[in-house]
Amino acid sequence: MARADRTRRSGRLLHRTTIGVLTLALAICGLVVAPGAVAPASAVDGLTEESRARYVVTAKGGVSAEVTTTITNVTPNRGGYTYYFEGYAVAVPASAENVRATSGGTALTVRLEDVPEDPDTRRATARFPALNYGRTRTIEWTYEIGGSPIRSERWTRVGPGYATFAAQAAGDPGRTSVEVVVPRSMTFDATTDFTTERRGKRSVYSLDRHTDEWGIWAAVSVRDPGQADEEEVAVGDATLTLQSFPGDDAWREFAADRITVGLPVLEGYLGAPWPGRIDVVREDVSPMVLGYAWFDDAGNEIVLGEELDEATLFHELGHAWIDDTRFEGRWLYEGLTETTAHRVIDAVGGEGEPRKAPKRGSKAALPLLEWTESEREPDTETYAYAASYVAVHTMLGDLDDDVFTEVLSAAYAGEGAYELPASRENRGRVDWQRFLDLVAERGGVDGTEVYEKWVVDGREKDVLAERTDARAAYADLDEADGAWQPPRGLRRAMTDWDFAEAATAVETLEPVAAAAVEVQDAAETTGLDVPQTVRAAYEDATDYRALATLLPQAAATIEQVSDVSDAVAAQGDPVTELGETLLDVEELAAESRAALDAGELDRASALADEATTQADRALWVGLGVVVGGLLLLALLVLVPVLLVRRRRRRPVVLTAPQVVAVIPAPSARG
Template identity: 45%
Template sequence: MTTLRRALGALAAAGVVAATLVVGAPVARAEQGLTVAATSRYVYDAEAQVVRATMTLDLSNVSPDRQSGGGVYTYFFQGYSVPIPQSSARVRAQSDGSRLDVRVGGTDDPSIALARITFPDLRYRQSRRIVLTYEIRGRAPRSTDSTRVGPGYATFVAYGPGDEGSNRVEVVAPSAMSFTSTVDGFEDETSGGVSTYTATRNTFDGGLWSVVSLRDPDQVRESTVRVEDLSFTLSAFPDDDLWSSFVSTTVRTGLPTLETLVGNPWPGGLEQIREDASPSLRGYDGWFDPQGDEIVVGEQLDDDLIYHELSHAWVSGDRFDQRWLYEGLAQVIAERTVQRTGGRPTKHPVVSRRGTGAVALNDWDGDAGSRSTDLETYAYPASYAAMKALLGSLDDQRFAAVVGAGIRGERAYDPPGTVTPSAGRTSWSDWLDLVETRGGVTTAPKVFTTWVLDGKQVALLAPRARERAAYSALDEADGAWLPPEGLRDALSSWDFDRSRAVRGEIAPLGAGAAAVQDAAQRTGLPVPAAVRQAYERASVDDDYRALGTSLPAAAAAITAVARARTRAAALDDPFSELGARLLEVPERTAHATALLADGRVAPAVAAAADVSHRAGWAPALGAALPAAALLLVAALGSAVVLAVRRSRRRAQSTRSIRTLPRVLGLTRSRSRNSATPSS
């Protein structure tokens, strides 16, 4: 609709047609002698699906006759021209009960025609009331004529040609219809189910010009588009099936690609995509409304626009601090999605940082739902140009890694996927760090200098570069570990004085961290997680001081446990294994290893020493036990032999005693009661 306003500039200048003067004076203009008071009323007729316009004009000639050179100059007017929608029909003009001649001609704007009303001479101090009526019928969706009137909707120009203070424009529609206009200042009044929107302040020298949109939310054609387990409602104008079909296909095709490119699954927060002219009336192609859970776009079949608005489910003011960040991101994401799905990306206006109206993008604020301003004309393409320069060279995988990190609120100096409890919206400084650190875009500071930063912000780049270089050196010195949290937090916060102070505290710790990792690599033992965490999470001076002793102790513990494990493993002959089992060497070795894994460094060292001590005794003990067993067996064998011998001697003694009575002639008889010698 922006072309309508451009056309009006020329039409307003020709709006008052002055007749040639008696002596051939030049054409007169309104401010040169004609006053205009106007009441313009536009009524939407839902049944007929037309807008009925009635324009009441009160014209007064205020140009007095002038004597000069013996003659009289007489100024009079014979006609008046009014811009009306090109689709207008039944154009009529009346004055004093009589019809006036009206001729309608075209203009260079396909949406606007010019109605020229002619009447008898209107001389000085004469006035004439003219009532101009016409019907606005509208054109089919996506016609070059942008006027639309259909079932439950209308978009048209409401024009009032009156002078300032003498102009009134009214738009009348059922109260169920929403009302949007390109200008502010309409006040509404509702009675009997009908709303009247009235404006009286002119928008330019030629009167009040506004494009208005009316929409009945209940008169729509709804359909559902499903993408895997997601579903969205499409709400189209009742007579625009093609829009529904296009949007449905576009969403199904592009949503999986969008998820891949942003490195995050669909976040939700969208229920409906609605066709409506209201965004264009505020200067936008469309918008994502998180409060209403809907995307609102016009009738255009633009996959780039659909993907741009869908991208705002991820990249919005909820996730990013600056407007240029989420608008620029949405556009480069949309462009890449169009390319990946076989479409043709939209060409964007080329703007220059040195051009008229250019500003540092960090100074661009406001919301897309607010009225568009001239700043938007620069800021949108500038945001796209800046983001394209930052991300355009990245492949899809790295693109998704950087964009996804920004969406999740990650810090550049943390491992990918790490989200701190205090993670908030990604700011411009966070984004610069992510693009340069995760994306490897070394030209990022230059891009920011060109498009984004003001003078004070540019001054921060030099100390940032120095601190980043020092950080990289320290990060290399401490091996595969991250530098301590205190340094990473200072750099993430762009607190370069603090980062310099922290580096002074932790610089000596790099060798200790590397020694722990070297010991682990040399011995094949893993670095205790608690030891690494203590280093990477250190954030205050007490933490740094403690690391000065704990890191060497950890390296020594790894070495000690490894040595103990080696000694225990060497007990592989039968005697040593026997001694090791008896001395619980395997169990105590496992215990020492577990203590080390838990980060209990001192107990692990003590346990390792115990293992080594026991391992030293194991071979001797293992060898001594069999010998002792043999001695025991021999001793037991000797005891048995002696016992047998003693038993035999006793048996022999018993037999001798039993034989003696016989030798002596003695006998013994048994009796139950007594024994007596026999006679």
């Protein structure tokens, strides 16, 4: 959606009230009475005025004006005096050319005079024969509006595809109208609302409602976006198209240079890359007329004035991140973008004058929470922009870049102040409450006094007092539970500013916090880690009843597992070590540690008990094995010896040889 920044930085365009007074002054000076008559102010009450003004804009860069005024002298003669008028004046732009006036087909003499209090306006006075009581005269004015050079002190502009000028008509209520005719290719902006009608290839914008007590006055701006000089600028993954007035090379060069050096700095402060949403950065006369530039993600463009204004450029670029989709409260996203813009200016060595603190007691002042996008009163807008910047800058201005980035990036991400950085718990759109907590928790700055002065009023101040007490109780609990975060239920209550719920949670958690420290102390003393499930059970808790049992059990189990692990790891006599090995005591101790790491407290305790029992048996088992081994060894050695000895003692028995067969020798066979 469009993000409009309604602040008058240049001050070139006068307020309507100033021009209105000028219109009245012109009317008085334009009424000429006979010598000896009463002051002209008395005669004004007896003059009726009807005025119709029509302005025609051409695409090539021309503006012509036709103003028809009908005046009637309704001042009767009295006291021997005759009241008549012999001249009438209208206001025209200082750049008006070929100013002519006719009445009844006769050309009138026209005298042009500067207006010292307004260098953008001249007084055109037409002279005519005396207009007596009851008589009417119609005067038809024509002139062309020329434009002053871009970035000159005078604000009227006329060029190819664009124009800025004052559309005005002085007259009585119901008898005054203004009409502006432009090509349909042109956009139209004005300081008041016009009705629109399409007539062929033209658009007609009309206004017949008085804008002040003297008639109609409106600054208007028209622009044909198709008539622009273009240039693309690429910064990292972002590519933006710059559109300037034809021939305004200085503006494009300025915008390209500042975007190139400033966009990466913005990305750094926001902790996020350029989010896109915008394709075009466009120079336009509308910001000078309306008094504000704007960020429009519906039209995919940033619209800036012709000024080479770094603060406005970086401000509008900042809205790509900081707008009402992520931040709630106009003061908050405007104050943040302005504060960030000036930090970027400082980082890149640019130029920009920060806003000065407005008077809190001025008639235009209001609590910033009441400032909305529907506000149109110029003085209130000026006050609120300045106050928003001062409020945010007071809280963040003294932070170094790293801490500033931590606060701003956390706010952009919608992080909860009571969560760890980058946590996705309790994320949401950042409003005035969340922002105050983020500044305190991530930036270490107490913004309570700033809020009381600039942001809140009435009931909100009472809530701030409640918050102070709740944060003190929360801090005490956070310290009491050691290195762990307070439970989620309490963190959520603090994020939501539900201080009654937070107080109840703190009261319940005070004894639990002591048990949490016992778990942490047990882990630190033994060198074992706290089971993640145990810590998570505490930090994620929204119901705290189970913690009263879980935490003491965890502390006891950690000590138990540590004791058996130490006992098993200790170097013992060889017999006991042998028994532990045979009974798998070390494996049981390791399994108990694994079960503890997994958060299986009951199993870890049972395994530790079993390991302890087996360790107690290890000596006897070892002795048994050693004795049995010795006995076995003895048997293995003694039995063979005895067998050998037995063999040696057995008597030898001799027997007579036995003849089995007689085989003759070969020689005997013959």
